[in-house]
Amino acid sequence: MRTEGQGLLQPHLAPSSTPPADPLCGRRILVGISGSIAAVKLPLLVSALVQRGAEVRCVLTPSAERLVSAASLACLSRQPCCLEADQWSHRAPRPLHVELAEWAELVLLAPLSATTLARWVHGLGDTLLASTLLACEAPVLAAAAMNTSMWASPGVRANWQALQSFPTVLPLGPESGLLACDRQGQGRMADPELLLLALESLALWGPKRDWQGRGLLVSAGPTREPLDPARCLTNPSTGRMGVLLAQAARLRGARVELVHGPLALPAGWLEGLNAEAVLTAAEMRQALLARQPGVQAVAMVAAVADHRRSQPLDTKLDKQALEQALASGWEPVPDLLAELVHGRPRGQRILGFAAQTGDVLPQARVKFARKGCDLLFANPIDQPQAGFGGHSTSGWLLGPGDQVGVLPTARKLAVAHHLLSALAA
Ligand SMILES: Cc1cc2nc3c(=O)[nH]c(=O)nc-3n(C[C@H](O)[C@H](O)[C@H](O)COP(=O)(O)O)c2cc1C
The missing domain is CATH 3.40.50.10300 (CoaB-like)
Incomplete structure (x- = not known):
């Protein structure tokens, strides 16, 4: 933004006929998916990111592998989907968690389960996704999702509180609504449209508060x-x-x-x-x-x-x-x-x-x-x-x-x- 003071010529605003660049276009976005039923919303979100010109790679925890189709994610992201077994592939020249962590410019961690949250906050790297998170220095948008009582439990509360102080993280708590377990209450993952908006905000402004x-x-x-x-x-x-x-x-x-x-x-x-x-x-x-x-x-x-x-x-x-x-x-x-x-x-x-x-x-x-x-x-x-x-x-x-x-x-x-x-x- 240019700033001009009193007495200067009228500041000129050149009209633009071309749309400004999308901050997600051309960005390398790592999508980490953990074991929540909200994982089923991720394939369409990944597709939306790809349509906006982002380069997307997905990593699934073993629980997530059972809840959402890795084949769908691979197809919609136009990239192989990274599964737990890939961590131990004899074809990988470098540890996959380090390669992914260094590749990512932005991370979307959605849904974030209670277990993956606990691993991350306590520094445990016992899955491909958990070790990638520990190795990664890129900004992370973390969207929690879980049953209302799980969300209210003291251990999860303490872990979520601890996450607030992670300097590279933008945490998005769950919303209230009808949950897949038929409970009405807080626990539903933030709306995918809001996740896209928050990711764009993270690309523009980072996680600063x-x-x-x-x-x-x-x-x-x-x-x-x-x-x-x-x-x-x-x-x-x-x-x-x-x-x-x-x-x-x-x-x-x-x-x-x-x-x-x-x-x-x-x-x-x-x-x-x-x-x-x-x-x-x-x-x-x-x-x-x-x-x-x-x-x-x-x-x-x-x-x-x-x-x-x-x-x-x-x-x-x-x-x-x-x-x-x-x-x-x-x-x-x-x-x-x-x-x-x-x-x-x-x-x-x-x-x-x-x-x-x-x-x-x-x-x-x-x-x-x-x-x-x-x-x-x-x-x-x-x-x-x-x-x-x-x-x-x-x-x-x-x-x-x-x-x-x-x-x-x-x-x-x-x-x-x-x-x-x-x-x-
Ligand atoms: C159908 C189903 C839905 C689940 N939904 C959630 C959920 O929304 N949030 C959560 O924290 N755990 C959920 N769980 C439990 C997790 O999958 C379980 O705690 C697992 O250890 C998570 O591991 P991960 O973080 O490595 O994916 C669900 C389990 C099942 C079988």
Whole structure:
């Protein structure tokens, strides 16, 4: 990101017509699979990684070999699958666990069973996967999965706690839901879509936890202002930028509160966030104001409607009445970002977003001065590779003292990490 100060020429943002590189493309990813029934979800995840251009090799524990097909994994990864017996092959010129550990740029350890967790934390290398983990210096995304009582047992709790201090590890605890053992509770492996997101985050940012101990409130998605029971005023926001920012912060250790309008995203992306769904700007306002006092920072990413009906209608209008209703009866929605800034507790930092078309920067400067937030990210929504819904964006980050940073076109997750670093500063 380039930063320029007051009095300099307007920082130029070159539009990009090509999508930015996927951080997983071309990376050597080792997928370690241990003996949990969640292993059956791995072949499709491996396939998704390969489709994104990653080079993937899989290692199975003996228990995993009995739960998921090594042939499927080999076929989908386009590489031989490494099994326990391969460790002792007379054809291998080097110990396989060392070769795999040195080959890997990133490791996805999913599912992580109680047994493999215990081996790893206690430094035992008595399977190919366990010895590979001990020999490996690459960052590891570790996604635990097990029965609820196993997860709650004191030994597993202690081992999981110990794993938190491993400097190269990004641990993802299991989610709640219906388990294969018919129990309802915590133990389900994180959603594969979330694992892909977390792996991308690991590739971009590593396992650093600089937001540990801090709370972040994020708003995301559009709001929907009803005109009558069949029609509403809304916008094309999908919530991608806001939810990626929320997940990036959570992966960096933050306690995240998310308030969101209707989203068009994988449901798994909401895991691990304290999320509340709302529809209207009034509901969003209420939910945000209730959560604001408990956090150190706020990121107001949601695309909140500018207008709403003064008197909501409870019967559907016919076409003639609709034309009249479109022309009158609307009122402006109070400025939510300005209200959050006005009522913030001491020391709380606030990042605003401005989606603009045309000559973005002058409009953004006016908005920034009016809102009073610490940072404002102004992004052009009329440029290729930017705007609502897509994977990438670009823009200007306005900060104190008329500082303007240019963020060239990048994946939204990369932009989220930039913005979090600026917000934490
Ligand atoms: C059908 C089945 C499902 C299992 N699911 C889990 C699980 O989700 N998590 C877990 O920790 N163990 C699970 N186990 C038990 C492990 O497979 C067992 O503890 C084994 O020792 C794990 O070894 P590994 O870590 O080397 O794969 C399951 C066992 C079976 C037979």
